[in-house]
Amino acid sequence: MLSSAVCSFMLMKLGVNSGFSATNCVLASPAVLRRQEFLIRCLQSYSNQGDQKKLQEVKAMGEPNLEAAAENILRAITPTLDPSKHKGQAGKIAVIGGCREYTGAPYFAAITALKIGADLSHVFCTKDAAPVIKSYSPEIIVHPILEESYSVRDEDKKSILDKVLAEVDKWMERFDCLVVGPGLGRDPFLLDCVSEIMKHARQSNVPIVVDGDGLFLVTNCLDLVSGYPLAVLTPNVNEYKRLVQKVLRCEVNDDDAIGQLLSLAQQIGGVTILRKGKCDLITDGETVTSVSIYGSPRRCGGQGDILSGSVAVFTSWARQLVSSSDRNTSISPRNPTMLGCIAASTLLRKAASHAFNVKKRSTLTTDIIEYLGRSLDDISPVS
Amino acid sequence: MLSSAVCSFMLMKLGVNSGFSATNCVLASPAVLRRQEFLIRCLQSYSNQGDQKKLQEVKAMGEPNLEAAAENILRAITPTLDPSKHKGQAGKIAVIGGCREYTGAPYFAAITALKIGADLSHVFCTKDAAPVIKSYSPEIIVHPILEESYSVRDEDKKSILDKVLAEVDKWMERFDCLVVGPGLGRDPFLLDCVSEIMKHARQSNVPIVVDGDGLFLVTNCLDLVSGYPLAVLTPNVNEYKRLVQKVLRCEVNDDDAIGQLLSLAQQIGGVTILRKGKCDLITDGETVTSVSIYGSPRRCGGQGDILSGSVAVFTSWARQLVSSSDRNTSISPRNPTMLGCIAASTLLRKAASHAFNVKKRSTLTTDIIEYLGRSLDDISPVS
Numbered sequence: 117m118l119s120s121a122v123c124s125f126m127l128m129k130l131g132v133n134s135g136f137s138a139t140n141c142v143l144a145s146p147a148v149l150r151r152q153e154f155l156i157r158c159l160q161s162y163s164n165q166g167d168q169k170k171l172q173e174v175k176a177m178g179e180p181n182l183e184a185a186a187e188n189i190l191r192a193i194t195p196t197l198d199p200s201k202h203k204g205q206a207g208k209i210a211v212i213g214g215c216r217e218y219t220g221a222p223y224f225a226a227i228t229a230l231k232i233g234a235d236l237s238h239v240f241c242t243k244d245a246a247p248v249i250k251s252y253s254p255e256i257i258v259h260p261i262l263e264e265s266y267s268v269r270d271e272d273k274k275s276i277l278d279k280v281l282a283e284v285d286k287w288m289e290r291f292d293c294l295v296v297g298p299g300l301g302r303d304p305f306l307l308d309c310v311s312e313i314m315k316h317a318r319q320s321n322v323p324i325v326v327d328g329d330g331l332f333l334v335t336n337c338l339d340l341v342s343g344y345p346l347a348v349l350t351p352n353v354n355e356y357k358r359l360v361q362k363v364l365r366c367e368v369n370d371d372d373a374i375g376q377l378l379s380l381a382q383q384i385g386g387v388t389i390l391r392k393g394k395c396d397l398i399t400d401g402e403t404v405t406s407v408s409i410y411g412s413p414r415r416c417g418g419q420g421d422i423l424s425g426s427v428a429v430f431t432s433w434a435r436q437l438v439s440s441s442d443r444n445t446s447i448s449p450r451n452p453t454m455l456g457c458i459a460a461s462t463l464l465r466k467a468a469s470h471a472f473n474v475k476k477r478s479t480l481t482t483d484i485i486e487y488l489g490r491s492l493d494d495i496s497p498v499s
Numbered sequence: 500m501l502s503s504a505v506c507s508f509m510l511m512k513l514g515v516n517s518g519f520s521a522t523n524c525v526l527a528s529p530a531v532l533r534r535q536e537f538l539i540r541c542l543q544s545y546s547n548q549g550d551q552k553k554l555q556e557v558k559a560m561g562e563p564n565l566e567a568a569a570e571n572i573l574r575a576i577t578p579t580l581d582p583s584k585h586k587g588q589a590g591k592i593a594v595i596g597g598c599r600e601y602t603g604a605p606y607f608a609a610i611t612a613l614k615i616g617a618d619l620s621h622v623f624c625t626k627d628a629a630p631v632i633k634s635y636s637p638e639i640i641v642h643p644i645l646e647e648s649y650s651v652r653d654e655d656k657k658s659i660l661d662k663v664l665a666e667v668d669k670w671m672e673r674f675d676c677l678v679v680g681p682g683l684g685r686d687p688f689l690l691d692c693v694s695e696i697m698k699h700a701r702q703s704n705v706p707i708v709v710d711g712d713g714l715f716l717v718t719n720c721l722d723l724v725s726g727y728p729l730a731v732l733t734p735n736v737n738e739y740k741r742l743v744q745k746v747l748r749c750e751v752n753d754d755d756a757i758g759q760l761l762s763l764a765q766q767i768g769g770v771t772i773l774r775k776g777k778c779d780l781i782t783d784g785e786t787v788t789s790v791s792i793y794g795s796p797r798r799c800g801g802q803g804d805i806l807s808g809s810v811a812v813f814t815s816w817a818r819q820l821v822s823s824s825d826r827n828t829s830i831s832p833r834n835p836t837m838l839g840c841i842a843a844s845t846l847l848r849k850a851a852s853h854a855f856n857v858k859k860r861s862t863l864t865t866d867i868i869e870y871l872g873r874s875l876d877d878i879s880p881v882s
Contacts, residue, residue: 197796233860254603489861
């Protein structure tokens with residue numbers, strides 16, 4: 117029932133969306149037909165899961181029209197642009213990631229934050245990764261401070277750890293959110309440093325979005341996020357499987373997908389979990405929301421980094437909104453990390469859909485990033 | 500009264516601007532309406548400051564229509580393009596900045612100079628920063644000559660300082676303007692070198708635009724610019740606060756914004772100060788001009804670097820104009836650094852407005868730079 121309702125709404129929306137840009141206009145007619153067929157196949161997810169009881173719980177938390185509800189949340193938390201504001205007030209984000217092996221992921225997360233509307237985006241990465249990440253864009257501030265084991269002698273580890281922490285601490289209080297994990301790698305010494313950075317972020321009440329190798333770290337050391345309500349985990353299929361095995365000591369059970377997700381968040385002390393999939397399921401251990409807006413069938417690497425960068429910005433904005441007593445009357449849910457996840461999932465899916473409409477099978481993460489601004493403006497126009 | 504006059508003019512201009520590009524045309528109708536509402540809110544600045552007496556002084560220095568006056572200045576100082584001229588005559592700019600941590604800022608300032616019309620743009624930066632800045636653009640000449648403390652032994656400092664100075668001195672006489680500060684960082688040894696470079700520039704009568712960490716340096720060592728009429732300081736909110744505290748030994752008082760700014764410039768011996776804000780206030784200690792043309796509500800990092808690069812080019816051009824006796828009959832003010840600041844502030848705001856019209860919330864500094872050329876040609880078409 118849910119999927120057919122959303123499905124009908126989506127088809128209606130498609131007609132409207134065909135006016136998105138001149139280019140889309142030209143492509144609209146055949147593309148809409150193909151997308152309609154695709155949608156009907158795609159939006160069967162929940163009704164096939166044999167989980168009607170839990171499904172009702174999810175439905176009860178949203179409005180009947182889930183897409184409209186998600187867009188309302190995105191609109192509500194996106195701050196107005198006001199010329200009296202100064203640099204930094206729209207958000208300062210830091211990504212902890214980028215090593216000798218991986219440089220694209222932290223770039224995607226950091227540039228996403230800027231493209232959505234954050235004012236400043238930093239990356240803290242290894243010395244090898246920094247020049248490459250810098251070269252992708254002059255807009256990102258890249259700090260080459262992390263070290264991997266291969267370049268550190270055992271006797272120097274303590275002093276280097278202290279130096280890394282001192283460098284990050286100079287900035288910590290200024291950040292509205294940290295993204296830990298994109299392109300982080302799994303070097304033991306580097307992960308030790310990142311564990312300490314997470315502890316400091318937590319002491320400073322800075323929200324932490326954990327993805328990629330950050331989830332590897334956290335799964336092996338749950339105390340880093342356990343009981344921290346400003347932590348957000350964004351696992352994909354495999355990362356979720358490892359989390360469930362470690363925390364619930366069982367296998368993933370999709371017949372009780374929602375119950376299991378709720379248990380998982382509760383067991384980790386009320387962190388927010390965004391379980392990525394055909395439908396994104398989001399919970400803080402109390403409520404569950406699903407976002408199943410039509411996105412793209414392309415599964416090119418890097419889309420998770422767009423999501424984590426987006427969650428960081430929207431969570432920062434939602435925190436500002438929820439903490440300003442005069443503006444928080446009607447928004448639901450009230451948890452800023454839940455709001456941030458719902459908005460981020462919605463925006464990524466919209467942008468991916470637009471990019472796929474134009475680029476088809478050759479759609480890359482960079483293409484999706486280029487549609488973030490337009491997709492956000494479609495939902496929440498600047499005034 | 501001032502704000503409503505400028506406001507009316509701005510609304511008239513908006514109708515014209517909607518034809519700026521094909522993309523803008525499509526977006527014009529709703530966008531123009533939203534911008535009109537936005538402008539009416541935005542352009543109240545001065546009348547709300549309870550500073551009517553000082554406001555009259557500011558008005559007396561411009562024409563009733565401040566936007567037209569600013570555009571006239573920009574037009575007057577922009578040199579004609581003449582095929583008989585040779586490379587370098589339209590300006591040779593050098594940016595002193597770029598270190599291990601920051602590479603985007605010096606790039607933005609240097610590429611801005613070229614995009615406005617300078618012939619040559621140099622960056623003097625650290626060895627770590629140079630390959631990255633070079634990778635942003637093959638158009639910029641990047642000198643990897645500066646050193647940070649971490650790579651210099653104490654006993655080598657004197658010889659390295661001498662070497663750095665010798666390298667810069669080889670070029671100094673050729674430069675029409677120096678920009679000191681974008682992405683400079685705060686390393687003590689590096690700042691020692693930059694102090695010496697500034698002294699040499701001053702000896703050679705080369706104008707110096709000081710921004711970012713250059714302002715940190717100058718605030719702690721006012722003698723570097725004190726009494727130098729070719730120095731321009733371009734502080735943002737926080738940098739201005741520190742300058743006022745250091746020089747006037749009091750807090751910023753926006754009820755006497757203009758009086759305080761005049762005092763500050765006078766106390767530093769007649770340097771020119773461009774105080775960045777919702778309205779840019781510009782003074783050389785004698786006159787004050789404000790530029791409040793509609794720009795963009797985006798506060799992404801890097802816009803200050805566009806401004807400093809622009810001030811450098813326009814100041815060079817204004818100097819040429821003022822010193823050529825046959826062409827300086829009508830221009831006012833006469834101080835080339837004042838003229839440079841007014842033109843730069845005007846152009847940045849125009850370009851930011853165009854970029855924001857298209858890119859909305861996802862506007863980045865790179866997008867604004869792409870509109871510098873068109874914005875300049877709108878005001879001062881090549882002939």
